[in-house]
Amino acid sequence: MLQMKEAKNGIITDEMKQVAQKEGIDPEKIMKGIARGRIVITKNINKDIPALGIGEGLRIKINSNIGTSEDLVNLDLEIGKARVSEKYGADTLMDLSTGGDLENIRRVIIENITIPLGTVPIYQAAVESVKNNKAIVEMSPDKMFDVIERHAKSGVDFMTIHCGVTKSIVNHLKEHPRLISMVSRGGTFLAAWMLHNNRENPYFDNYDQLLELAKEYDFTISLGDGMRPGTIMDATDWAQIEELLTISDLVKKAREANVQVMVEGPGHVPIHQIEANIRLQKTVCDGAPFYVLGPLVTDVAPGYDHIVGAIGGALAGLAGADYLCYVTPSEHLGLPSTIEDVKEGVIASKIAAHAADIGRRGREEMNWDRNMSIARVNLDWETQFKLAMDPEKASTYYHRNKTMSGKSDSEPACTMCGKFCAIKILNKELGLKRKPKYEF
């Protein structure tokens, strides 16, 4: 049973019903969105997890990337990253491991989460090639497809595959170099492979074979952006847009085959180009779900790229992006080596998604904010902590500030204003007895 095929036949599956309920939307709408390829449900046919919808009319989703590298393999750390991601609201997780026993790491991560898992199978193909004492550029096309099948069998729900990195785009780079030609790891493996072997990208050349595999497991293909800009200087250029156009053709083919696809997007993009990027993708790819990586609106703040990405993500979401990949404070400085890095990335991304959802859906998305504000006007701190995106941090900061000032918790105002608390004073003078009700 393929979600898209069922939808085209007018059948509302259990997964569609689950998505409809979670989003507060008519199941019929979900079905039609899937039939048109504007909504995807990222769920492997063999998986028993709650269904998650991504796309038109739905709330913006966020993804957390975890995984080992050759330099840092610590399974407990990865389990911790996976759990903290789900706890703080990541909608999906991607395992980008390139070090250690990749099959086992993936299996353990899947056991520890109830959200969809994505991967980039070309990483494993490259790693296994190197393990067999071959260069990355010596990977065989069979190996490239073989890893995809293994990922699908193990229950991966969506896979980033860089089908749009074609030989002609890579050759163009030689004549028209960018400031940073490529930063996509998977895209680079394929580009290097094509240059070395003087052959076309196997995922592009044998796209039908890929679609057959996807149909077998109903995993969603996330069409990777191998040409995503790695600096704002390279944003929205020939290479990026040519790849997007190539991808737009692949979107059509996938839909014809009842394969669910998303499109991946930049990357480093200056703030004034974000909206145009989203609108362009939505137009040429006929409303396919758009999964953006950041975007990062400046290159100069390593250590704070979760904030840089939150700015870009909020704007992208407001303009119509459906799915935001988080960025951690470690971006551009190494693999996130602490659980705290991952947590900060997830929360920054969640803030961006929620802010943009409010912008897209208006008052119906503000109930959470409304309840928090009621707790504020009531100086009801426990409810404020409970409602905070990060209850622990909110409570810790509040009490830390109190402790620094030697104040007891019985004083209802915080240390910012103390007895000069605006809310206390005005509640008294205006005689505002009216306490608005929470709506949980």
Next chain:
Amino acid sequence: MLQMKEAKNGIITDEMKQVAQKEGIDPEKIMKGIARGRIVITKNINKDIPALGIGEGLRIKINSNIGTSEDLVNLDLEIGKARVSEKYGADTLMDLSTGGDLENIRRVIIENITIPLGTVPIYQAAVESVKNNKAIVEMSPDKMFDVIERHAKSGVDFMTIHCGVTKSIVNHLKEHPRLISMVSRGGTFLAAWMLHNNRENPYFDNYDQLLELAKEYDFTISLGDGMRPGTIMDATDWAQIEELLTISDLVKKAREANVQVMVEGPGHVPIHQIEANIRLQKTVCDGAPFYVLGPLVTDVAPGYDHIVGAIGGALAGLAGADYLCYVTPSEHLGLPSTIEDVKEGVIASKIAAHAADIGRRGREEMNWDRNMSIARVNLDWETQFKLAMDPEKASTYYHRNKTMSGKSDSEPACTMCGKFCAIKILNKELGLKRKPKYEF
């Protein structure tokens, strides 16, 4: 000598020249901007600090708020906050102290910075009233003006004064309560005073007296937004806009008197209302510099409000705001009680300002980003750290990640990809020998 009076007479002062040079703009343009009231130079006539321009056509500026509260008085901490603010790029500082010896705290802070200092004098009037065993609502109008004169004498460069909080707006609140009626401390003191005494706001009623004081010292008046929304539920409502309209009249009067003014703006504003807020202010206040507080695009992330504010600030900047007030992670949870809080707030705000400057000015603002990207493609880590907005954090994270993985620093790639580094692979395969030049 008043900057605005000189400008109207076609005279380019030394301060205007300094601003022109810093911004890379024709001094004539600065002069004309000041003459029209669209640019201000926040500099007390008795002060010897580098001139800073805020307004139309200039780079976006950011402000850091520091200061004691009744609950937390630690002068060394405040000096530390002041210094870290300037170090990480705050363009101005506001001393919002309400605890301890306010005159001394202000003097010491001024001694420790070379950037303009702003204050909210009504705080001191209220504190002194309470110290004299009187209620805040028993402050005398003379006291309200007296503190302004003392601040001006001591070298304060700009002052937030809530002239637009009128009796009629406050009375309207009684009939039409908001979810959180008021959150501006200074505005609340005045509102409570008006309700208690059944009198008009002295700063509104005796605005001419205020203008006379401002002329004597050429301090800039920042027309405070006492009605700024304290929750996104209250944003862009009657009270907020009515105050803005009142302020727009006061802008005109100030300009006629050759007094430099800025206008303060919200506050908590959902993302889709930010642009309208900026455009409205720019229109009704005839292009007066707009100083926004955040804006905060959601209410639910205490502990992360520096990120929430960076999203709002970047959007506001892109839409035309001139000056962003930072927000720290402690916002809504108490006074920032560590220097780290202040640093995080400054950097988040700086990211927002730089991202928006790029959006407004395009390539000419991207040189910093360009150099960083060149350092990246060259895997030149020392230059990356040097160029980072926070060199210490960038270096710490990089080396922490290396240490966690047991890798030596001699390996040029970071721990994210190790030998699978996209840049290394593609530099090799594409044979990109071309190393672009830094332009410092």
